[in-house]
Amino acid sequence: xxxxxxxxxxxxxxxxxxxxxxxxxxxxxxxxxxxxxxxxxxxxxxxxxxxxxxxxxxxxxxxxxxxxxxxxxxxxxxxxxxxxxxxxxxxxxxxxxxxxxxxxxxxxxxxxxxxxxxxxxxxxxxxxxxxxxxxxxxxxxxxxxxxxxxxxxxxxxxxxxxxxxxxxxxxxxxxxxxxxxxxxxxxxxxxxxxxxxxxxxxxxxxxxxxxxxxxxxxxxxxxxxxxxxxxxxxxxxxxxxxxxxxxxxxxxxxxxxxxxxxxxxxxxxxxxxxxxxxxxxxxxxxxxxxxxxxxxxxxxxxxxxxxxxxxxxxxxxxxxxxxxxxxxxxxxxxxxxxxxxxxxxxxxxxxxxxxxxxxxxxxxxxxxxxxxxxxxxxxxxxxxxxxxxxxxxxxxxxxxxxxxxxxxxxxxxxxxxxxxxxxxxxxxxxxxxxxxxxxxxxxxxxxxxxxxxxxxxxxxxxxxxxxxxxxxxxxxxxxxxxxxxxxxxxxxxxxxxxxxxxxxxxxxxxxxxxxxxxxxxxxxxxxxxxxxxxxxxx
Amino acid sequence: xxxxxxxxxxxxxxxxxxxxxxxxxxxxxxxxxxxxxxxxxxxxxxxxxxxxxxxxxxxxxxxxxxxxxxxxxxxxxxxxxxxxxxxxxxxxxxxxxxxxxxxxxxxxxxxxxxxxxxxxxxxxxxxxxxxxxxxxxxxxxxxxxxxxxxxxxxxxxxxxxxxxxxxxxxxxxxxxxxxxxxxxxxxxxxxxxxxxxxxxxxxxxxxxxxxxxxxxxxxxxxxxxxxxxxxxxxxxxxxxxxxxxxxxxxxxxxxxxxxxxxxxxxx
Numbered sequence: 001x002x003x004x005x006x007x008x009x010x011x012x013x014x015x016x017x018x019x020x021x022x023x024x025x026x027x028x029x030x031x032x033x034x035x036x037x038x039x040x041x042x043x044x045x046x047x048x049x050x051x052x053x054x055x056x057x058x059x060x061x062x063x064x065x066x067x068x069x070x071x072x073x074x075x076x077x078x079x080x081x082x083x084x085x086x087x088x089x090x091x092x093x094x095x096x097x098x099x100x101x102x103x104x105x106x107x108x109x110x111x112x113x114x115x116x117x118x119x120x121x122x123x124x125x126x127x128x129x130x131x132x133x134x135x136x137x138x139x140x141x142x143x144x145x146x147x148x149x150x151x152x153x154x155x156x157x158x159x160x161x162x163x164x165x166x167x168x169x170x171x172x173x174x175x176x177x178x179x180x181x182x183x184x185x186x187x188x189x190x191x192x193x194x195x196x197x198x199x200x201x202x203x204x205x206x207x208x209x210x211x212x213x214x215x216x217x218x219x220x221x222x223x224x225x226x227x228x229x230x231x232x233x234x235x236x237x238x239x240x241x242x243x244x245x246x247x248x249x250x251x252x253x254x255x256x257x258x259x260x261x262x263x264x265x266x267x268x269x270x271x272x273x274x275x276x277x278x279x280x281x282x283x284x285x286x287x288x289x290x291x292x293x294x295x296x297x298x299x300x301x302x303x304x305x306x307x308x309x310x311x312x313x314x315x316x317x318x319x320x321x322x323x324x325x326x327x328x329x330x331x332x333x334x335x336x337x338x339x340x341x342x343x344x345x346x347x348x349x350x351x352x353x354x355x356x357x358x359x360x361x362x363x364x365x366x367x368x369x370x371x372x373x374x375x376x377x378x379x380x381x382x383x384x385x386x387x388x389x390x391x392x393x394x395x396x397x398x399x400x401x402x403x404x405x406x407x408x409x410x411x412x413x414x415x416x417x418x419x420x421x422x423x424x425x426x427x428x429x430x431x432x433x434x435x436x437x438x439x440x441x442x443x444x445x446x447x448x449x450x451x452x453x454x455x456x457x458x459x460x461x462x463x464x465x466x467x468x469x470x471x472x473x474x475x476x477x478x479x480x481x482x483x484x485x486x487x488x489x490x491x492x493x494x495x496x497x498x499x500x501x502x503x504x505x506x507x508x509x510x511x512x513x514x515x516x517x518x519x520x521x522x523x524x525x526x527x528x529x530x531x532x533x534x535x536x537x538x
Numbered sequence: 539x540x541x542x543x544x545x546x547x548x549x550x551x552x553x554x555x556x557x558x559x560x561x562x563x564x565x566x567x568x569x570x571x572x573x574x575x576x577x578x579x580x581x582x583x584x585x586x587x588x589x590x591x592x593x594x595x596x597x598x599x600x601x602x603x604x605x606x607x608x609x610x611x612x613x614x615x616x617x618x619x620x621x622x623x624x625x626x627x628x629x630x631x632x633x634x635x636x637x638x639x640x641x642x643x644x645x646x647x648x649x650x651x652x653x654x655x656x657x658x659x660x661x662x663x664x665x666x667x668x669x670x671x672x673x674x675x676x677x678x679x680x681x682x683x684x685x686x687x688x689x690x691x692x693x694x695x696x697x698x699x700x701x702x703x704x705x706x707x708x709x710x711x712x713x714x715x716x717x718x719x720x721x722x723x724x725x726x727x728x729x730x731x732x733x734x735x736x737x738x739x740x741x742x743x744x745x746x747x748x749x750x751x752x753x754x755x756x757x758x759x760x761x762x763x764x765x766x767x768x769x770x771x772x773x774x775x776x777x778x779x780x781x782x783x784x785x786x787x788x789x790x791x792x793x794x795x796x797x798x799x800x801x802x803x804x805x
Contacts, residue, residue, distance in 0.1 A: 056749035335732045342728040444724035449615045464738045468587040
């Protein structure tokens, strides 16, 4: 008996390729005029709301550092005084400390023994009395520093003991590594060492002066041959963070720290003369000047300083004053996202409503591939829309703010790029998620309800402080709304006290981690969509 | 024709709308969801909050009614579906053939929706207040900390409770008006929820006080929820009832536009 093989054409069916399928879906999308208009509406609404925020944020009152509160009606004067100090990475920083320094030429090292660290706080800031109550801020810092000159905002690396966070190695304002724990006292001194080899700085600490541990090593590119090295003390404003509900307030009071250094030893090429005391960033604050200083007796140095060497964090309590970031301008994203979600839902449900889905599936029976093609088309369209909306918003809103004389929060360019492209990714993932949900539930109203309840409402509840902080943080960890973390403007720094809450623009997850949560939900929804599309009659 | 055997055309229309909504499975599920979610979110917010000994900075009534902020999304969807489902299925042509008085149809729909939402939200809101009464004292909201126990006997709490129920009904009417105007369910839901949520997010971000105040005064949600405030009422940009009035104006405006379009446009 012979088996008869049915005839199969060996010619490739041109409809089999994925390319034509993509093209078919793109044609379906592009030829519905309402959807294309809708995408433009998403851009216009997002940018329009951004412009409104920019306009409404230029009439601000700002607190000048130095104690006095000056209410300025127009942003111009306020913004002009707000030219922020930027660190090597382009981020706003504080750089104020008392510096007992000598130039170090070429390679070398500096070692000291720190025997005490104590502090004072001024009870109510602005008063005439410079001496306050004994108080040591947890982030008061005393130690040794090697810095690219005395210019504020220049690169540095430092080994320090802190008021409440043990020994740390810090460099370039934002970086922080922990060393020995525990507080400094005469009975419990700390030895600190910094060595310089070319551009590389290495920090060591020791509890006894003989056994040394390396805390960290860092390359500061472009460090000049001659650097400034020496002892430093600084102490940040003591901030009391009162968190109520999801919001919070910060009250600051000036503090000073005084540290005693002995056993200063050096290797390398140092001048033979004495040390120079400088109040870096002291500016015109007479009160701080009357307190900061140093005293040398024999081998002991007593140094008093105030200020901070740290990144500035946007939000209440920072000495940042008006702190509108480009993320604030992007608040309209969620409205644009709703518009795009409406289109994404209809992109799928219209097929069911009109019965077009049967034609689609006859033409290309690979149902999974149809879903993939639809997801790619709507994802790309949403990505372009979201990115264009973010770029337009940032451009328009920044322009409005600048023309009102208002300085927005400076962002390093990679952050700005991440926020703009991230907005596109956020909108794209939301659109694909919506499409997948629409495939499962087939009704545009139900689809949109699901998208809005899981994606927009959590963002809304957290962002407007409508729920307690813990709930807000959990909502932004586990729901698809975690993806909004891509818009976080400034990172959270554990070494700077502030109100870190969604209300002030800080998300509980890192930007890409939050996006991963959203992508996880999207993949889950796509899997459900593929399953139900295969198993159910169309 | 059979009209002689029935009462007035208005009650017939009401009856027809009631039958259409009642026999739709999604309506009862969504009403249940609105009540349950309102209650659940409120209880979760209660359980997650704490009042320090120094005095609470949170209005306990407002806190225990947090769920209304999610419940309104479901209520909006119920109202939108009531009209846009008819357009989606073509049922509207049958409806308008049987009952050519279009405004009567819309009025009947509005009455039925408002009634259903009032009933469902009364359950959710009363449950939320009860949850607040039971949970909040354990979280530090006690008379010792300066907060009276939530009680419907207190005038402001009663106002917040009844006002929240009315708030949800007005949201339903606003949604019905918008959905009648735009017909497509997804677009209507997007419009309603975008309109509701954009004002609070704006006020949270805008730093200028004057702008903040104006935005709070005109936003349907920000103004409408003023009704939930029981402490520091004088610091509100509007009085509680004025705030609810702003929302009512939004609802009337949306219904008017919807009615005009329904009246003069082909179905």
